Amino acid sequence: MAEIGHFIGGQHVAGTSGRSADVYNPATGEVEKTVALASVEEIRAAVANAKEAQAAWGATNPQRRARVFFKFVDLLNQNMDELAELLSREHGKTLDDAKGDVIRGLEVCEFVCGIPHLQKGEFTEGAGPGIDMFSMRQPVGIGAGITPFNFPAMIPMWMFAPAIACGNAFILKPSERDPSVPMRLAELMIEAGLPAGVLNVVNGDKVAVDALCDDPDIGAVSFVGSTPIAQYVYAQATAHGKRAQTFGGAKNHMIIMPDADLEQAADALIGAGYGSAGERCMAISVAVPVGEETANRLVDMLTPRVESLRVGPYTDEKADMGPVVTKEALTRIKGLVDRGVEEGAELVVDGRGFTMQGYENGNFMGGCLFDKVTPDMDIYKTEIFGPVLSVVRAKTYEEAIDLPMKHSYGNGTAIYTRDGDTARDFASRINIGMVGINVPIPVPLAYHSFGGWKSSSFGDLNQHGTDSIKFWTRTKTITARWPSGIKEGAEFSIPTMK
Ligand code: NAD
Numbered sequence: 001m002a003e004i005g006h007f008i009g010g011q012h013v014a015g016t017s018g019r020s021a022d023v024y025n026p027a028t029g030e031v032e033k034t035v036a037l038a039s040v041e042e043i044r045a046a047v048a049n050a051k052e053a054q055a056a057w058g059a060t061n062p063q064r065r066a067r068v069f070f071k072f073v074d075l076l077n078q079n080m081d082e083l084a085e086l087l088s089r090e091h092g093k094t095l096d097d098a099k100g101d102v103i104r105g106l107e108v109c110e111f112v113c114g115i116p117h118l119q120k121g122e123f124t125e126g127a128g129p130g131i132d133m134f135s136m137r138q139p140v141g142i143g144a145g146i147t148p149f150n151f152p153a154m155i156p157m158w159m160f161a162p163a164i165a166c167g168n169a170f171i172l173k174p175s176e177r178d179p180s181v182p183m184r185l186a187e188l189m190i191e192a193g194l195p196a197g198v199l200n201v202v203n204g205d206k207v208a209v210d211a212l213c214d215d216p217d218i219g220a221v222s223f224v225g226s227t228p229i230a231q232y233v234y235a236q237a238t239a240h241g242k243r244a245q246t247f248g249g250a251k252n253h254m255i256i257m258p259d260a261d262l263e264q265a266a267d268a269l270i271g272a273g274y275g276s277a278g279e280r281c282m283a284i285s286v287a288v289p290v291g292e293e294t295a296n297r298l299v300d301m302l303t304p305r306v307e308s309l310r311v312g313p314y315t316d317e318k319a320d321m322g323p324v325v326t327k328e329a330l331t332r333i334k335g336l337v338d339r340g341v342e343e344g345a346e347l348v349v350d351g352r353g354f355t356m357q358g359y360e361n362g363n364f365m366g367g368c369l370f371d372k373v374t375p376d377m378d379i380y381k382t383e384i385f386g387p388v389l390s391v392v393r394a395k396t397y398e399e400a401i402d403l404p405m406k407h408s409y410g411n412g413t414a415i416y417t418r419d420g421d422t423a424r425d426f427a428s429r430i431n432i433g434m435v436g437i438n439v440p441i442p443v444p445l446a447y448h449s450f451g452g453w454k455s456s457s458f459g460d461l462n463q464h465g466t467d468s469i470k471f472w473t474r475t476k477t478i479t480a481r482w483p484s485g486i487k488e489g490a491e492f493s494i495p496t497m498k
Pocket of ligand 1: 151204224225250411452
């Protein structure tokens with residue numbers, strides 16, 4: 001059976017720790033590969049390699065760094081079908097959705113093609129007598145990225161593209177569930193002209209993550225995954241003096257006002273709730289219709305749509321959603337649906353019993369729809385991360401907005417309405433990082449920044465957009481005065497520009 005090792009110094013190297021994990025095809029439930037789990041020593045070796053490569057890469061002019069990304073974008077497009085296949089086979093999502101995963105990463109690579117402009121510093125001539133002041137954005141040195149299973153192409157690229165474009169070397173620790181695409185991306189970066197050692201992929205688990213968080217040569221750590229691990233990585237990395245940005249879980253609400261186009265809202269909820277089997281941090285998992293009539297009509301529209309969702313393996317071009325990632329995830333999601341029933345929510349559509357003919361060992365389940373969910377229920381408080389949508393009925397707009405405001409997560413949210421005043425009020429007051437107005441999954445494009453609030457994000461700089469350039473660089477400010485401007489004698493007071 002093929003074993004995936006690591007990608008260090010521009011080449012594949014076998015793991016030496018003696019530990020590995022199985023990599024499954026979620027549609028068949030079969031182990032297709034194994035992946036090496038790095039030891040502390042393997043992490044240290046990768047970092048040493050990266051350190052050596054970074055010196056020359058950091059001194060490479062920005063237009064040359066940009067050229068690698070121009071070429072890489074071409075290669076991504078040329079290899080799109082192969083990347084999508086590789087991704088779907090380990091993740092389970094449909095091929096179309098897998099291409100979207102690659103494209104949303106590719107767009108950040110396009111964004112960083114502008115690095116000569118993005119990384120420019122500032123200059124003030126004549127800040128004092130004969131004094132000029134300027135600032136530069138220098139790479140942090142070595143960046144580390146730890147990524148989740150649900151976007152194995154997009155999120156690694158969100159991290160390594162800006163980091164590398166800014167002149168850093170990078171160590172990527174992808175999810176051990178679907179490591180093949182990140183390895184392929186590293187190969188393509190070499191093909192695009194990136195010097196060996198600038199981008200390294202080490203596969204692994206907690207051992208690797210801990211080693212990255214305490215390695216003295218790593219300057220910044222970016223993490224995306226579940227909230228408890230995001231909190232842990234933030235604490236570990238910052239305790240070791242590193243800059244950190246860590247992004248966690250979500251429970252995204254969509255408010256549906258009585259004046260909304262309900263057919264549009266129902267379609268949006270189906271795509272945003274069940275696409276990728278609900279395994280998206282920007283999935284809508286809670287629908288909040290305002291008023292009894294809106295709620296009744298919405299549930300009537302959602303029910304047949306959820307019942308007729310086409311579930312299938314990624315090889316089925318017509319499938320709306322695939323299996324969930326692992327057997328453990330399937331058991332956990334079904335367990336939460338059981339819990340919702342125990343708690344008294346009304347299970348309008350029950351997808352627990354679904355089996356996929358010919359794929360009986362796959363991690364398939366049908367879509368589930370709950371109505372009359374209340375904020376005290378576990379299924380409301382917990383991120384289910386599966387194809388389960390909960391309807392929480394609200395009497396008024398104020399009662400509706402209160403729900404996402406009081407929820408512990410703050411990643412994304414949306415409102416469906418035709419009323420500009422309500423939409424504006426919602427966007428202004430809501431304590432959530434990404435807001436959609438008649439847009440169900442408001443993932444900002446590459447040139448804006450992505451990040452949640454509350455327990456969906458720790459640290460103060462977001463992913464991609466100009467925030468990412470700030471995160472992966474340090475500012476240095478220089479004050480310069482040449483001999484002709486210097487007065488005779490020592491100056492004992494703090495310099496001021498009187
Ligand atoms: P996860 O937290 O289980 O794993 C994420 C990463 O952390 C993986 O690389 C994993 O190897 C590592 N890890 C796991 N356990 C660890 C431990 N005990 N110590 C150190 N490292 C550990 O998350 P997942 O299941 O891969 O991904 C799903 C989660 O990611 C969901 O909660 C989802 O909402 C979240 N997510 C958030 C965003 C965002 O931008 N906010 C985006 C995508 C996914």
